[in-house]
Amino acid sequence: MSLDWEARFSPYGRRATASEIRELLKILDRPGIISFAGGIPDPTFFPTALIAEAHRRVLEDPARAGASLQYSISEGFPPLREWLAGHMRAKGVACGIDNILITTGSQQGIYLTGRLLLSPGDGVLTARPTYLGVLQAFTGNEPRYGALSALTGEAPVDAKFAYAMPDFANPTGESIPPAERTALVSGAHAHDVVLLEDAAYSDLRYSGAPRPSLLALDLERRGSIEDTRVIYTGTFSKTIIPGLRVGWVVAPTPVIRKLVLLKQASDLHTSTLTQMVLAEVAARLRQSHLAMLCENYGARCDTMLRALALHMPPGVTWTTPEGGMFIWVTLPEGLDGAQLLAEAIELGVAFVPGAAFFAGDRKRNTLRLNFSLCDPDTIREGIARLGQLVARKTQQS
Numbered sequence: 001m002s003l004d005w006e007a008r009f010s011p012y013g014r015r016a017t018a019s020e021i022r023e024l025l026k027i028l029d030r031p032g033i034i035s036f037a038g039g040i041p042d043p044t045f046f047p048t049a050l051i052a053e054a055h056r057r058v059l060e061d062p063a064r065a066g067a068s069l070q071y072s073i074s075e076g077f078p079p080l081r082e083w084l085a086g087h088m089r090a091k092g093v094a095c096g097i098d099n100i101l102i103t104t105g106s107q108q109g110i111y112l113t114g115r116l117l118l119s120p121g122d123g124v125l126t127a128r129p130t131y132l133g134v135l136q137a138f139t140g141n142e143p144r145y146g147a148l149s150a151l152t153g154e155a156p157v158d159a160k161f162a163y164a165m166p167d168f169a170n171p172t173g174e175s176i177p178p179a180e181r182t183a184l185v186s187g188a189h190a191h192d193v194v195l196l197e198d199a200a201y202s203d204l205r206y207s208g209a210p211r212p213s214l215l216a217l218d219l220e221r222r223g224s225i226e227d228t229r230v231i232y233t234g235t236f237s238k239t240i241i242p243g244l245r246v247g248w249v250v251a252p253t254p255v256i257r258k259l260v261l262l263k264q265a266s267d268l269h270t271s272t273l274t275q276m277v278l279a280e281v282a283a284r285l286r287q288s289h290l291a292m293l294c295e296n297y298g299a300r301c302d303t304m305l306r307a308l309a310l311h312m313p314p315g316v317t318w319t320t321p322e323g324g325m326f327i328w329v330t331l332p333e334g335l336d337g338a339q340l341l342a343e344a345i346e347l348g349v350a351f352v353p354g355a356a357f358f359a360g361d362r363k364r365n366t367l368r369l370n371f372s373l374c375d376p377d378t379i380r381e382g383i384a385r386l387g388q389l390v391a392r393k394t395q396q397s
């Protein structure tokens, strides 16, 4: 008889459950399905040749080859952190390499921040809906979820930190307006709450003017990164490639020092070779790469918005993102995204039902559509099919 493993799992381990989306993606990525479900970049835009060349350059360089395959420090490869300090400075965040930790994807930065700050019962404020990966990362810590909007209100706030995606949020594609960003930072001070800023999509802007990060705003107010209350996570996943799994955290040094220890306990360090390769690629990749991504993804976003306007029946609304990878659709009350998905799959179209992105009080009449993966013709075809289905369901309800 096999062991009763469930009984042996810790309460933390027991609380880990499969993400609805990951389970869903296994079914949805079948050939022949037009999938707006994933949240992934288009691999045809990956700078594959540059990445291959960078691996070769590092491995064929006698001065670097050994070190690239060796254990290294948990903080991360110093030249990559130097490059990131410059990258952050260009965004109005004056910081040094001691304020930067390289992580295995920004997901690890989010996870470790939860581990560092949260005790069972602590409050975490998030947008509603929010990034599913953040709910997964924190669930084991048994937080109480509250609304991000509480931070800008008058009522007392009992929360350890607030998680925000100021630019092109997953899943809605929406951005926080400039005045609200300032209000969030002021609210964080007023209510003595730490801000966890997730900038995963910030560089994928297709229209409108760039807005300051919460960290830049707080730094402007406080004068030094050491006096800020923002923990910022960034990633190469959306602008270069996700598969090498490199992200970073920017924070005051006492926070970085502790995160380093937690990371050390978890994976010692992010792959040395990978960090060396990314240091090369980030420095050599021209601005034109990001411009190419923005042009293509921007055109796909436009195509999807136009197709929605053409094919969705009255009563359906959606967000108009200025960047990122997602559009959030709200169906008339009474329709359910999950039920719609079952029928959409029959028509060869997939998306993620919006309910998955709520910690509680789920809005079931919502869906998340990804526009970064499919080419414009496929987007038009998929939205036409989806529009016909929604029109039919709306008439029936």
Ligand SMILES: Cc1ncc(COP(=O)(O)O)c(C=O)c1O
Pocket: 039, 104, 105, 106, 107, 108, 131, 133, 165, 169, 170, 198, 200, 234, 235, 236, 237, 242, 245, 246, 247
């Ligand atoms: C909002 C958001 N934050 C963080 C991540 C994690 O990305 P990565 O770990 O690849 O940096 C994702 C991935 O999709 C995301 O959508």
